[in-house]
Amino acid sequence: MKIVRLIVKEVKQQFRDTGGLVLMTLFPLVLTLVLGFALSGLYADDGDLEDLSCLYAKEGDSLLAQAFERDFLPVSHEAHVFLAEEPDIDKAKALVESGETHGFILVGENRITIFTRDSSGYNASFLQTIMKSFTQTFDVMTTVAQTHPEALQTMANTDTSQSFTRQVSLNRSKSPRAMDYYAITMLTLIIMYSSLAAMSTVVEDKRHRTLYRIFITPVKNHELLISKGIGVIITTLCQVIFVFIIGKLFLGANWGEDLFSVFLVILAEIVMMVSVGIGFAYLFKSHENAYALIQTLIPILVFLGGGYVNLDIFGVGGILSTMAYISPIKWINKTILSIVYANDYSSLGTTIIICFSIAVIFISISAIFSKKEVKV
Numbered sequence: 001m002k003i004v005r006l007i008v009k010e011v012k013q014q015f016r017d018t019g020g021l022v023l024m025t026l027f028p029l030v031l032t033l034v035l036g037f038a039l040s041g042l043y044a045d046d047g048d049l050e051d052l053s054c055l056y057a058k059e060g061d062s063l064l065a066q067a068f069e070r071d072f073l074p075v076s077h078e079a080h081v082f083l084a085e086e087p088d089i090d091k092a093k094a095l096v097e098s099g100e101t102h103g104f105i106l107v108g109e110n111r112i113t114i115f116t117r118d119s120s121g122y123n124a125s126f127l128q129t130i131m132k133s134f135t136q137t138f139d140v141m142t143t144v145a146q147t148h149p150e151a152l153q154t155m156a157n158t159d160t161s162q163s164f165t166r167q168v169s170l171n172r173s174k175s176p177r178a179m180d181y182y183a184i185t186m187l188t189l190i191i192m193y194s195s196l197a198a199m200s201t202v203v204e205d206k207r208h209r210t211l212y213r214i215f216i217t218p219v220k221n222h223e224l225l226i227s228k229g230i231g232v233i234i235t236t237l238c239q240v241i242f243v244f245i246i247g248k249l250f251l252g253a254n255w256g257e258d259l260f261s262v263f264l265v266i267l268a269e270i271v272m273m274v275s276v277g278i279g280f281a282y283l284f285k286s287h288e289n290a291y292a293l294i295q296t297l298i299p300i301l302v303f304l305g306g307g308y309v310n311l312d313i314f315g316v317g318g319i320l321s322t323m324a325y326i327s328p329i330k331w332i333n334k335t336i337l338s339i340v341y342a343n344d345y346s347s348l349g350t351t352i353i354i355c356f357s358i359a360v361i362f363i364s365i366s367a368i369f370s371k372k373e374v375k376v
Contacts, residue, residue: 010231
């Protein structure tokens with residue numbers, strides 16, 4: 001019961017700042033509306049599919065290469081992918097790097113490798129999805145040939161060569177409008193600022209001597225940390241749910257059909273940022289310096305993560321594109337967009353691990369430094 005009372009106390013403390021809560025709830029909605037209208041011309045129209053020009057090369061004359069030329073090449077244009085052969089692999093990679101072609105498909109002995117300028121971009125996700133569909137079809141045919149060759153004749157009468165292009169071409173039309181894009185990125189942006197709310201729970205308790213009054217009670221140190229974390233997490237979730245509902249109902253934002261996976265990523269980000277805020281409060285003796293550092297880092301990390309503008313649209317590459325992967329928000333935005341628009345879960349596990357690893361680090365910092373304060 002002690003920890004429940006502490007959690008209730010933390011939630012009440014968060015909701016006392018009504019002005020701050022309202023501001024931080026309206027902030028992402030206003031930004032979504034403004035940026036969604038202002039930058040709508042930069043994002044794909046649902047009815048106007050962009051044609052992708054890509055290069056391909058074969059390593060040998062394997063069964064996979066034969067199937068690629070026989071089944072995929074003749075119908076690839078139906079998925080708005082136009083392929084040209086380029087045997088010089090180094091030259092093809094250079095053309096991708098310079099932005100002269102959207103991608104390069106290398107068909108090996110038993111695998112297909114895709115080279116794109118930015119592996120997290122929509123074009124890259126689309127190419128990965130369509131080639132995954134093709135290879136799955138090829139794997140099925142190979143397995144049937146090895147186990148039940150008599151069934152090949154029946155399958156031959158079915159037109160499977162176009163199934164993957166039709167399937168992925170439909171998915172291709174599900175590209176985000178500006179309003180959809182910023183509904184996601186502004187929500188993940190505002191979650192970053194929950195670290196400041198988490199930090200304030202410790203700072204305010206120190207300032208009003210509440211922390212030291214709690215220390216002389218039978219409350220254990222880990223109970224105090226857990227209650228502070230859960231209290232801010234609950235408050236932030238309330239804000240997130242409100243922003244999500246308003247964005248979906250009134251702005252028409254598309255969050256896809258798998259809301260469970262999307263909210264799993266969002267919850268992981270909340271846990272990460274709340275842990276960071278509490279960790280900073282104990283790590284820095286000067287709370288002003290801690291606030292200043294977080295307020296400086298957040299815009300930088302959000303920019304690298306494509307929060308303010310999608311860097312892929314401007315063809316940003318090189319060092320900046322590589323640096324973007326140090327930003328957790330890059331992985332978070334990429335994962336949510338991939339789930340919603342490409343049904344791609346490949347980065348979900350990595351993103352969850354990144355978020356919870358950072359959370360564990362800062363929770364450990366909080367536990368170590370808060371014990372020192374108890375002794376003092």
